[in-house]
Amino acid sequence: MSNRNLTLLTDLYELTMMQGYFESGSDETVVFDAFYRSNPSGSGYAVCAGLAQVIEYINDLHFTDGDIEYLRSLGIFKEAFLDYLKGFKFTGDIYAIPEGTVVFPNEPLVKVVAPVMEAQLLEPALLNIINHQSLIATKASRVCYAAKGDGIMEFGLRRAQGPDAGIYGARAAVIGGCVGTSNVLAGQMFNIPVKGTHAHSWIMSFPDELTAFRTYARLYPTACILLVDTYNTLKSGVPNAIKVFTEMREAGIPLIFYGIRLDSGDLAYLSKEARKMLDAAGFTDAVISASCDLDEYLIRSLKNQGAQITSWGVGTNLITSKDCPAFGGVYKLAAILDKETGQFIPKIKRSENPEKITNPGNKKIYRIYNKQTGKHIGDLIALDDDNFSEERNLMIFDPIHTWKKTYLEAGTFTLRLLLEPVFKNGECVYESPDVMTIREICRKELATLWDETRRFNNPHEVYVDLSRRLYDMKYQLLDSLNEFVDGADQ
Amino acid sequence: MSNRNLTLLTDLYELTMMQGYFESGSDETVVFDAFYRSNPSGSGYAVCAGLAQVIEYINDLHFTDGDIEYLRSLGIFKEAFLDYLKGFKFTGDIYAIPEGTVVFPNEPLVKVVAPVMEAQLLEPALLNIINHQSLIATKASRVCYAAKGDGIMEFGLRRAQGPDAGIYGARAAVIGGCVGTSNVLAGQMFNIPVKGTHAHSWIMSFPDELTAFRTYARLYPTACILLVDTYNTLKSGVPNAIKVFTEMREAGIPLIFYGIRLDSGDLAYLSKEARKMLDAAGFTDAVISASCDLDEYLIRSLKNQGAQITSWGVGTNLITSKDCPAFGGVYKLAAILDKETGQFIPKIKRSENPEKITNPGNKKIYRIYNKQTGKHIGDLIALDDDNFSEERNLMIFDPIHTWKKTYLEAGTFTLRLLLEPVFKNGECVYESPDVMTIREICRKELATLWDETRRFNNPHEVYVDLSRRLYDMKYQLLDSLNEFVDGADQ
Numbered sequence: 001m002s003n004r005n006l007t008l009l010t011d012l013y014e015l016t017m018m019q020g021y022f023e024s025g026s027d028e029t030v031v032f033d034a035f036y037r038s039n040p041s042g043s044g045y046a047v048c049a050g051l052a053q054v055i056e057y058i059n060d061l062h063f064t065d066g067d068i069e070y071l072r073s074l075g076i077f078k079e080a081f082l083d084y085l086k087g088f089k090f091t092g093d094i095y096a097i098p099e100g101t102v103v104f105p106n107e108p109l110v111k112v113v114a115p116v117m118e119a120q121l122l123e124p125a126l127l128n129i130i131n132h133q134s135l136i137a138t139k140a141s142r143v144c145y146a147a148k149g150d151g152i153m154e155f156g157l158r159r160a161q162g163p164d165a166g167i168y169g170a171r172a173a174v175i176g177g178c179v180g181t182s183n184v185l186a187g188q189m190f191n192i193p194v195k196g197t198h199a200h201s202w203i204m205s206f207p208d209e210l211t212a213f214r215t216y217a218r219l220y221p222t223a224c225i226l227l228v229d230t231y232n233t234l235k236s237g238v239p240n241a242i243k244v245f246t247e248m249r250e251a252g253i254p255l256i257f258y259g260i261r262l263d264s265g266d267l268a269y270l271s272k273e274a275r276k277m278l279d280a281a282g283f284t285d286a287v288i289s290a291s292c293d294l295d296e297y298l299i300r301s302l303k304n305q306g307a308q309i310t311s312w313g314v315g316t317n318l319i320t321s322k323d324c325p326a327f328g329g330v331y332k333l334a335a336i337l338d339k340e341t342g343q344f345i346p347k348i349k350r351s352e353n354p355e356k357i358t359n360p361g362n363k364k365i366y367r368i369y370n371k372q373t374g375k376h377i378g379d380l381i382a383l384d385d386d387n388f389s390e391e392r393n394l395m396i397f398d399p400i401h402t403w404k405k406t407y408l409e410a411g412t413f414t415l416r417l418l419l420e421p422v423f424k425n426g427e428c429v430y431e432s433p434d435v436m437t438i439r440e441i442c443r444k445e446l447a448t449l450w451d452e453t454r455r456f457n458n459p460h461e462v463y464v465d466l467s468r469r470l471y472d473m474k475y476q477l478l479d480s481l482n483e484f485v486d487g488a489d490q
Numbered sequence: 491m492s493n494r495n496l497t498l499l500t501d502l503y504e505l506t507m508m509q510g511y512f513e514s515g516s517d518e519t520v521v522f523d524a525f526y527r528s529n530p531s532g533s534g535y536a537v538c539a540g541l542a543q544v545i546e547y548i549n550d551l552h553f554t555d556g557d558i559e560y561l562r563s564l565g566i567f568k569e570a571f572l573d574y575l576k577g578f579k580f581t582g583d584i585y586a587i588p589e590g591t592v593v594f595p596n597e598p599l600v601k602v603v604a605p606v607m608e609a610q611l612l613e614p615a616l617l618n619i620i621n622h623q624s625l626i627a628t629k630a631s632r633v634c635y636a637a638k639g640d641g642i643m644e645f646g647l648r649r650a651q652g653p654d655a656g657i658y659g660a661r662a663a664v665i666g667g668c669v670g671t672s673n674v675l676a677g678q679m680f681n682i683p684v685k686g687t688h689a690h691s692w693i694m695s696f697p698d699e700l701t702a703f704r705t706y707a708r709l710y711p712t713a714c715i716l717l718v719d720t721y722n723t724l725k726s727g728v729p730n731a732i733k734v735f736t737e738m739r740e741a742g743i744p745l746i747f748y749g750i751r752l753d754s755g756d757l758a759y760l761s762k763e764a765r766k767m768l769d770a771a772g773f774t775d776a777v778i779s780a781s782c783d784l785d786e787y788l789i790r791s792l793k794n795q796g797a798q799i800t801s802w803g804v805g806t807n808l809i810t811s812k813d814c815p816a817f818g819g820v821y822k823l824a825a826i827l828d829k830e831t832g833q834f835i836p837k838i839k840r841s842e843n844p845e846k847i848t849n850p851g852n853k854k855i856y857r858i859y860n861k862q863t864g865k866h867i868g869d870l871i872a873l874d875d876d877n878f879s880e881e882r883n884l885m886i887f888d889p890i891h892t893w894k895k896t897y898l899e900a901g902t903f904t905l906r907l908l909l910e911p912v913f914k915n916g917e918c919v920y921e922s923p924d925v926m927t928i929r930e931i932c933r934k935e936l937a938t939l940w941d942e943t944r945r946f947n948n949p950h951e952v953y954v955d956l957s958r959r960l961y962d963m964k965y966q967l968l969d970s971l972n973e974f975v976d977g978a979d980q
Contacts, residue, residue, distance in 0.1 A: 004494060008675040009653055011645075013686030015674065019690065020709050030695065070678045076710065076842070116695060122672075123689075127648035128656055135651070157815045158617035161625070161659070163499055164652030166618055183614075184505065185498035188560045196503030199613075201823040202510065204837050205520065205606060219510050220566065230839065231971060265842045316816045325815035326649045326806045333691040347694050349720065352755045481721060 007061050008070070009125045015071065017118040019081045029092075029337035030116045031344060031362045033108035034126060037355055040138055040324040044459025045102045045449060047141050047442055048109045049172045050133030051422070052099065052432035056126050058090050059428060068237040089377075090118050091426040095419040097365070100137075100175055100442035101419075102449060104379055104464045107365050109134070109329070111419060116336075123331045129479070133172040135327035136319065139296075140176025143314055145454055146296040148303060150310050151179040153195055155291055156319025169319045175438050176271065182313075183349055194417030197223075197261065202232040209237065213244045221248065224258040225289060228274070238274045242281045249282075261313075267292060268305040275308035278321060287311055295322070296456060330359045344384075348477040359468060360477055365418040368396065369448065370409065376448040377413060378406070378463035386467045390415050396465040406463070497551050498560070499615045505561070508607045509571045519582075519827035520606045521834060521852045522978045523598035524616060527845055530628055530814040534949025535592045535939060537631050537932055538599050539662045540623030541912070542589065542922035543590065547579050547615050549918060580608050584913040587855070589922070590627075590665055590932035591908065592939060594869055594954045597855050599624070599819070601909060606826075613821045622655065623662040625817035626809065628784075630666025631936060633804055635944055636786040638793060640800050641669040641938075643685055645781055646809025659809045665928050672803075680925045687713075688749065693720040699727065703734045714748040715779060732771045739772075749777030753801075757782060758795040765798035777801055785812070786946060819979050834874075838967040847961070850967055851960060855908040858886065858898065859938065866938040867903060868896070868953035876957045881915045886955040896953070957958055 021027075039046050063071075063085045071077050092114020103109055109130060112119045144152050151203035154173035160166035180193030185307070187194035198216055206212035209231055217224050225245065228237025241260050248255060260278075262270050267290050278286045290302075291313030299312060316322060335344035346360030359381060366380040366388055378396050380388065388394060394408040422430040433441070452460035466474065511517075529536050553561075553575045561575070582604020593599055599620060602609045630810060634642050644663035650656035660676035670683030677684035688706055696702035699721055707714050716734065718727025731750050738745060750768075752760050752910050757780050768776045780792075781803030789802060825834035836850030849871060856870040858876055868886050870878065878884060884898040912920040923931065942950035956964065 004653075006653060006675065007648070008678055009656065010674055011672040011686050012649055012674050012677075012684045013672065013688050016686060016710065017688050017692045020688070020706060021695075023709055024705055026695070028695070032691070067678070069647075071674075074677075076713070077777040120691065125653070128650055128653060131649055132652045132655070157499070157501055157614045158821075159621055159818070160618055161651040161810070161815065162622045162654035162657075163494075163496060163615070163618060164654035165622070166499065168652050182503065184500055184502050184561075187502070187564075188557070194502045194564065196501050196506060198503050198507050198510070200839050201610065202507050203962070204823050204839060205511075205516070205518070205826065209605075215514055216510060219513055220506065223566070228527065237598070264846070304845065312834045316818070318816040320810075322815055325651065325810040325812055328649070328806075331648075336695065349690055349694060358752070358835055384867050 001365055005060065005062070005064060005067070006057055006125055007063055008067055009128070010121055011124045014120050016076065017120055019077055019120045021117050021120070022084055023078075026116060028116050029113065030333060031335040032112040032119045032123070032331050033334045033359070033363070034110040034112070034130060034329055034331045035106055035108050036327060036329045037105050038328065039105060040135055040321060040327050041142060042456065042459070043138055043142060044453040044455070044462065045104060045138075046186050046327070047136055047137040047445070048097050048101055048103045048130065048134045049099045049137040049175045049438075050129040050168070051096050053129045053133070053168065054096075054110070054126050055422065055428055055430065055432065057129065058094070058122065058423065061088065061090055063088055068221050086367050089426060090423070091115065092118050092423065093421070093425065094423040095424045098420060098441065100438040101418065102376075102445045105460050106359060106464055107379060107381060108363060108419065111363070113362070126330055127329050129168075131327040133168055133175075134329070135321045135325070135406060136169045136172035137176035137442070138327070139318055139321040140178050140460050141442065142296040142456065143299065143318055144177030145301070146299040147312055150312060151178065153313045154178045154181040154183070154318060155310070155313040156315040157183045159316040160319045165319065173318060174435055175442055177439065177442065191335055197225045198227055200227065200230045200263075207348040210240045210243060214247070217244045217248060221253050222256045224248075224255075225261050225287065226259075227263060228260045229262055229264045229457060232274055233262065234272050234277075240278050242277060242283065245283050245286065246281065255283070255285075257287070259289065262288065262290045262309070263292050267309065268302055268307040271308040272306065275368040289313065291315065293317065300456070332361055334358065335362045346473055346477060348481070349475065350478060350481055357478070357486050359466065359470065360474055363470065367416045367418050368394070369414045369416070371412055371414050371448070374448060375450060376462065378410065378465060379418070380465050380467060381470060382467035383470050383473070386469055388415060388452075388467075396463055495552070495554060495557070497553055498557055499618070500611055501614045504610045506566065507610055509567055511607050511610070512571050512574055513568075516606060518606050519603065520823060521825040522602045522609045522613070522821050523824045523849070523853070523977070524600040524620060524755075524819055524821045525598050525676055526594055526817060526819040527595050528818065530625055530811060530817050531632060532946065532949070533628055533632060534818070534943040534952065535594060535628075536624055537627040537666050537699065537935070538587050538591055538593045538620065538624045539602075539665045539928075540619040540658070541586050541588045543619045543623070543658065544586075544600070544616055545912065545918055545920065545922065547619065548584070548612065548913065550579055551578065551580055553578055569902065579916060580612070580913070581605065581916040582608055582913065583651055583738065583915065585909040586912045587908045588910060588931065590613060590928040590935060592866075592935045596849060596954055597869060597871060598853060601853070602709055603852070608719060611648060617819050617821050619658075621662050621817040621819040623658055623665075624819070625811045625815070626659045626662035627666035627932070629808055629811040629819070630663040630668050632786040632946065633784075633789065633808055634667030636789040636793070638800055640802055642667065642743065643801070644668045644671040644673070644808060645803040646805040647673045649806040650809045655809065661925055663808060664925055665932050667929065667932065682925050687715045688717055690717065690720045693717060699936045700730045700733065703730050704737070707734045707738060712744050712746045714738075714745075715751050715777065716749075717753060718750045719752055719754045721769040723752065723760050723761055724767075728767050732767060732773065735773050735776065736771065740872065745773070745775075745950075747777070749779065752778065752780045752799070753782050756793055757799065758797040761798040762796065779803065781805065783807065790946070792917070825852045831839050836963055836967060838971070840963065840968060840971055847968070849956065849960065850964055853960065857906045857908055858884070859904045859906070861902055861904050865940060867898065869908075870955050870957060871958035871960060871962050873963070876959055878905060878957075886953055
């Protein structure tokens with residue numbers, strides 16, 4: 001991505017608004033929150049991802065002469081504003097939840113504190129990147145959960161929504177738990193494992209299946225997974241694979257990593273029959289891998305049916321998050337800095353849909369863990385000048401949904417602030433871990449969740465409380481808006 | 491895209507197979523077909539798109555020193571093969587259906603005739619690009635059909651699956667019929683119209699809505715669409731918009747393109763009420779535009795309810811093709827050239843799923859139109875050396891589904907060959923039209939379809955017949971495979 005100029009990857013209205021602020025001399029510092037409203041795919045949580053690419057994007061921001069020329073050609077921008085764009089640089093602060101962290105609705109995943117024109121420009125690209133990668137990381141974590149420790153390979157490049165969706169989707173899939181990808185460019189860019197053997201076309205390009213298998217085995221004896229379903233899995237593919245493995249054994253070639261891949265048919269039945277045939281021939285450590293329109297539900301079902309598959313390739317359903325192909329992240333104004341007082345004036349957007357009402361103010365997020373077990377108890381969205389402590393009792397409750405309260409006694413819980421500084425005065429102050437490290441962060445994060453939160457159907461809804469001060473501020477603001485509208489009526 | 495090296499945007503197994511062919515000295519010339527098996531979103535057709543980017547990708551193919559170094563680091567490639575990759579260049583022929591053409595299942599959208607190693611490398615990127623853009627172009631054509639001539643704007647950048655999905659998705663959406671996009675970079679890259687006004691944050695950053703509207707109107711008097719739902723659409727937003735339009739009228743500012751945008755609530759009710767209020771104030775030509783989780787079904791429903799909306803912004807559901815986020819294009823070996831005879835030896839892949847059986851041989855596609863009306867009658871997939879003529883009677887039938895036959899008398903129909911030469915001996919011989927021209931091609935293409943084919947529910951299934959020779963070849967090949975498997979049993 002770094003060799004592409006994505007500065008114009010924005011919506012036109014951001015630029016028309018920027019010119020509006022520019023013309024009206026507004027250089028107010030504002031707080032924008034990027035958050036989402038519901039977990040994708042009916043999940044009980046999401047995994048955030050994409051921050052490294054947001055950082056690259058912001059570091060690269062600059063309007064080239066060609067960009068300025070193009071904007072001039074639209075006939076809606078004045079020269080003074082175009083001059084401003086020529087010298088544009090991001091000068092604000094950004095806070096974000098590290099990639100691989102589990103997150104919940106309404107929590108700011110990214111918080112931008114910057115002059116309004118700068119904050120506005122970032123909106124579409126920032127959301128695009130975070131939405132996409134968080135979507136795929138979340139989906140991958142579900143697929144991996146279904147596989148109960150078996151390796152999941154990301155195989156979806158050809159069905160991804162464009163090159164980036166393949167490349168960054170592979171990155172996100174590995175963050176969410178996949179052991180690797182078939183995508184070579186993603187392997188190169190992110191130093192993640194790449195895997196793959198051969199396709200049906202390989203088999204078909206030889207006079208017969210056995211010759212195709214033999215040729216492949218001669219070339220790749222140490223990673224020899226043979227695709228057995230081109231003609232007839234149990235009558236032709238598996239017997240021919242066994243023939244080749246037998247020849248290798250007889251020739252003294254060590255069988256290090258070998259086995260078969262199923263790509264069609266009844267995977268439960270075929271894998272069980274293939275297992276019996278391989279075992280009977282003495283190939284008890286031969287791997288049976290499978291691919292074929294898999295997703296978390298199908299893998300769970302196959303496991304429940306006793307399918308003898310231990311390695312899974314997942315394509316379309318993962319790389320597009322097919323059952324829920326959009327992560328609904330939004331970017332909303334939360335506060336404006338009052339230059340005289342240095343205080344943030346909270347802003348709220350109300351809506352006819354109650355779940356679309358925003359949380360006002362400059363905020364932070366506490367994550368609360370059980371001190372003994374390390375398990376996640378809940379999150380608390382608070383104002384930036386709220387202060388909670390592990391040394392004091394804490395009450396979290398869910399005022400919106402149930403009014404149910406949970407009392408936490410001092411000493412029984414630990415607190416962690418989720419948002420970390422990423423940019424300070426326009427300078428990046430954050431170093432992104434490499435992808436395999438983020439994958440490990442994600443693994444540990446997921447381990448703090450209860451199984452009840454991870455299950456696919458009706459997962460336990462994790463509490464995300466608002467601090468008392470934030471709650472009161474929110475409803476006072478809503479009240480004041482009601483007065484405003486009532487006044488407009490008269 | 492052209493400033494990115496996408497050569498490694500491939501699956502690892504393509505490279506391991508390439509090495510396999512390299513090692514076994516196979517330089518056979520093969521035919522691969524890229525086709526799909528069912529229309530997305532329950533549609534009666536699809537719109538193909540993405541060819542211009544496939545051409546860019548193939549023209550740019552080259553393995554850099556860094557690429558070779560990366561592949562060497564994987565430890566599975568031999569130096570001789572890496573040397574071959576260093577000098578890699580595509581030398582084959584490619585035929586494709588022009589972008590914007592309506593297409594049907596099982597028709598080769600792209601046909602690659604090339605040495606097997608080269609043909610194999612292209613598979614993932616070619617499918618990725620064609621699958622993505624055809625998916626979005628098809629979805630856009632449906633959304634535009636629902637809007638019955640109203641303009642549809644593509645607004646989905648922030649929800650697209652990564653930057654490319656936003657950029658090339660916007661391109662495909664315009665091909666499918668959208669009048670423009672909010673995505674500035676797509677506008678710059680493809681010279682397509684960009685549009686946009688302001689967001690809720692603009693309204694919220696002013697002390698009140700009226701001031702926000704006035705400021706915007708002062709700056710953009712000739713394209714003044716005001717977002718009216720930030721506080722209360724009918725009690726605050728629309729009255730304030732009318733106040734601003736009245737002030738403009740009284741000040742003698744010409745109201746050229748102006749109106750309101752609804753982004754939440756009951757769009758049918760709100761648009762009708764807003765229309766009355768605008769009309770009563772004398773603003774009968776004020777535009778009412780709407781956005782808010784729209785898709786083809788919702789737009790159709792709103793039109794049926796008499797909603798007074800004439801301009802639509804469609805985001806998430808279009809840019810992700812939410813109800814069907816993958817276009818299932820595949821890339822299958824169809825034939826191998828016999829060097830001695832110069833004939834193509836047909837190849838077939840059979841499957842336990844009948845619809846997954848491929849069509850063998852080196853093929854072409856005839857499209858058949860009614861000579862009088864210009865309406866589409868059906869398509870005929872034939873062998874490359876089949877010859878049909880407008881001068882002779884033609885029978886098309888659907889042997890797979892119904893055995894129903896349609897006789898066409900000579901002189902009553904016209905024939906058009908769909909596949910056009912794109913590469914010859916590795917050189918591009920095709921010039922892609924600009925996007926707005928492709929959009930016009932698509933508009934004319936869609937006009938050849940019957941409404942019955944375009945409807946959303948149970949569309950009429952268009953006949954795609956096989957020529958008699960192709961049909962016979964296919965089933966003879968399947969028979970011979972059965973013998974092969976039977977033989978393996980004994």
